Amino acid sequence: MKRRLLAGVFFVTFLFSASAAEAPPQLKPFERGSWQDILRSHAGRPTIVHFWGVTCGPCKVELPLLGEFMRDHSAIDVVTISADLVPDLPGATQAMLEKSGLRAAENWIFGDGFVERLRFEIDPAWQGDIPRTMLISREGTITTIEGSAETKDLQKWSDQQLAATR
Amino acid sequence: MIGVPNRTGKAMLRGKVFAAFAFALWQTCAYGQMDHQHASEAACDETVLRCASKVTPAFSPDGTLWLAWMAGGQVSVASSKDAGHSFSTPVLVTKERLNLDWGPDARPKIVVDRNGGIALAFSTFRDKAFNGQVLYTRSTDGGRSFAELRPITASNESQRFEALALDADGSVFAAWLDKRNRVPAQHKYEGAGLYFASSNDGGATYSEARMVKDNTCECCRLGVAFAGPGRPVVVFRNIFDGGVRDHAITTFADPATPGDVHRVSQDDWQIAACPHHGPSLSISNAGTYHVTWYTNGKARKGLFYARSQDGGRTFSNPLPVGRPDRSPSRPNVIAGPHGTAIVWKEFDGEKTTVNLMTSHDDGLTWSKPAAVAETTDTSDHPLLVSNGQSVFLSWMTKADGYRIQPIEGAP
Numbered sequence: 001m002k003r004r005l006l007a008g009v010f011f012v013t014f015l016f017s018a019s020a021a022e023a024p025p026q027l028k029p030f031e032r033g034s035w036q037d038i039l040r041s042h043a044g045r046p047t048i049v050h051f052w053g054v055t056c057g058p059c060k061v062e063l064p065l066l067g068e069f070m071r072d073h074s075a076i077d078v079v080t081i082s083a084d085l086v087p088d089l090p091g092a093t094q095a096m097l098e099k100s101g102l103r104a105a106e107n108w109i110f111g112d113g114f115v116e117r118l119r120f121e122i123d124p125a126w127q128g129d130i131p132r133t134m135l136i137s138r139e140g141t142i143t144t145i146e147g148s149a150e151t152k153d154l155q156k157w158s159d160q161q162l163a164a165t166r
Numbered sequence: 167m168i169g170v171p172n173r174t175g176k177a178m179l180r181g182k183v184f185a186a187f188a189f190a191l192w193q194t195c196a197y198g199q200m201d202h203q204h205a206s207e208a209a210c211d212e213t214v215l216r217c218a219s220k221v222t223p224a225f226s227p228d229g230t231l232w233l234a235w236m237a238g239g240q241v242s243v244a245s246s247k248d249a250g251h252s253f254s255t256p257v258l259v260t261k262e263r264l265n266l267d268w269g270p271d272a273r274p275k276i277v278v279d280r281n282g283g284i285a286l287a288f289s290t291f292r293d294k295a296f297n298g299q300v301l302y303t304r305s306t307d308g309g310r311s312f313a314e315l316r317p318i319t320a321s322n323e324s325q326r327f328e329a330l331a332l333d334a335d336g337s338v339f340a341a342w343l344d345k346r347n348r349v350p351a352q353h354k355y356e357g358a359g360l361y362f363a364s365s366n367d368g369g370a371t372y373s374e375a376r377m378v379k380d381n382t383c384e385c386c387r388l389g390v391a392f393a394g395p396g397r398p399v400v401v402f403r404n405i406f407d408g409g410v411r412d413h414a415i416t417t418f419a420d421p422a423t424p425g426d427v428h429r430v431s432q433d434d435w436q437i438a439a440c441p442h443h444g445p446s447l448s449i450s451n452a453g454t455y456h457v458t459w460y461t462n463g464k465a466r467k468g469l470f471y472a473r474s475q476d477g478g479r480t481f482s483n484p485l486p487v488g489r490p491d492r493s494p495s496r497p498n499v500i501a502g503p504h505g506t507a508i509v510w511k512e513f514d515g516e517k518t519t520v521n522l523m524t525s526h527d528d529g530l531t532w533s534k535p536a537a538v539a540e541t542t543d544t545s546d547h548p549l550l551v552s553n554g555q556s557v558f559l560s561w562m563t564k565a566d567g568y569r570i571q572p573i574e575g576a577p
Contacts, residue, residue, distance in 0.1 A: 055296040056440045113207045114544040116513045129441040147437035
């Protein structure tokens with residue numbers, strides 16, 4: 001009985017996994033506590049967290065550059081968080097990420113209308129201006145770049161991070 | 167001894183299986199919830215006031231309170247003869263659900279003239295690239311019906327962040343941010359142009375759009391007031407040399423002639439980003455300009471207030487507003503009949519408060535801030551509005567609905 005139950009659970013889990021494997025990577029809803037989840041899950045790895053939004057002009061210019069950077073830097077974790085105010089537009093967000101070569105990044109989208117609270121958890125001083133990039137070192141030190149980040153600055157930081165591991 | 171680890175192992179396996187199953191289910195549910203109401207700024211998705219994400223108040227000269235709001239993808243209007251205790255049956259301005267500009271600094275604009283004529287404008291996203299279009303309409307039957315929506319300019323480039331203001335002679339002044347100059351696209355174009363037009367027929371038609379200044383910040387609301395009849399004043403986030411997005415102001419010589427652009431303050435906020443956090447302007451009967459704004463510059467960070475007594479050519483030293491550790495935001499200033507008031511939002515990690523400070527010497531000195539309203543979910547910007555005798559706080563909140571309350575102790 002137990003075996004049959006387990007087999008059933010495995011089968012259903014397999015079905016979910018199979019459908020998940022075929023579907024494009026989904027946007028994760030960024031909600032209360034998500035920021036700590038991100039910090040926890042990337043602890044010990046140099047991570048770039050990029051805040052952007054589909055309606056933000058400078059973001060449209062920067063996003064493909066981040067896609068290129070990710071392609072060339074497999075040792076750096078890249079996380080994107082769409083921080084446009086709701087209503088969220090998961091379709092447009094996903095399309096823009098894919099077009100920018102960020103399909104394989106860890107992609108989140110604000111999923112709580114109370115954006116003040118989401119932003120407060122990330123940085124109480126942040127009023128929502130985007131783009132915004134947070135560079136999180138292996139030791140957890142966070143460097144914030146307000147506005148568009150220059151690829152050369154990301155490169156410099158990335159080189160420092162990788163040099164520190166050698 | 168051997169049996170214990172075995173049982174533990176089975177339990178762990180079962181735990182893992184169930185965890186995987188639960189995770190798969192959670193993922194499906196979590197993504198399904200993306201469209202649900204908790205992710206929205208609004209409490210519901212109908213067109214009624216309770217479901218509004220943005221509510222804009224305006225008093226007409228006869229003392230009637232008018233509200234224009236965005237809810238359920240449409241714009242509606244209602245009025246109140248008893249300062250907000252009860253409202254007329256709402257009238258839809260839009261005929262169908264539109265892709266309304268839902269940016270943080272977007273909201274419908276409404277002005278009501280002394281004959282009861284209503285001019286109204288708002289922005290929509292006109293395409294999938296989020297290019298905007300400013301649409302306008304008017305009512306000549308006391309808000310019972312509204313004319314067909316029309317674009318405020320024939321340009322097909324992006325326009326957003328319109329502002330409307332009623333001149334002393336009843337004409338309507340409109341200003342907005344306009345990206346027409348980014349075409350042709352061969353050259354690098356920063357920001358958006360600040361454009362304006364005016365209507366001498368109560369908002370039925372607007373003059374041809376003209377530019378005040380090119381390359382201003384493209385994503386912040388404008389502040390508009392009058393320095394006198396026929397003399398609109400616009401405060402906006404400019405892009406100064408080196409990509410510095412500090413505030414600037416211009417006073418028109420007449421409704422068709424913008425004046426020089428002066429800097430409100432040297433905040434030195436060099437940033438290529440969308441702050442979505444525009445300024446606010448009010449001008450007292452004595453002619454003092456009152457400006458509030460947000461910056462994150464090298465020189466200063468946070469909310470600030472400054473005043474000008476020379477027609478916006480020079481401003482006082484910026485006065486910090488709000489508690490820096492409480493994420494102060496969305497300042498709004500009004501020069502009321504009995505003084506000047508500023509409201510803004512603060513957030514303590516759990517709840518948002520609206521804080522108020524007042525001045526009875528035209529902005530020279532200010533009272534200590536006091537919290538006058540609070541809510542525990544998302545909220546619209548707090549706005550101050552005057553009926554000529556009193557000043558009211560108008561605030562839409564998701565959890566507690568719409569409120570309009572007199573500011574105690576007047577300004």
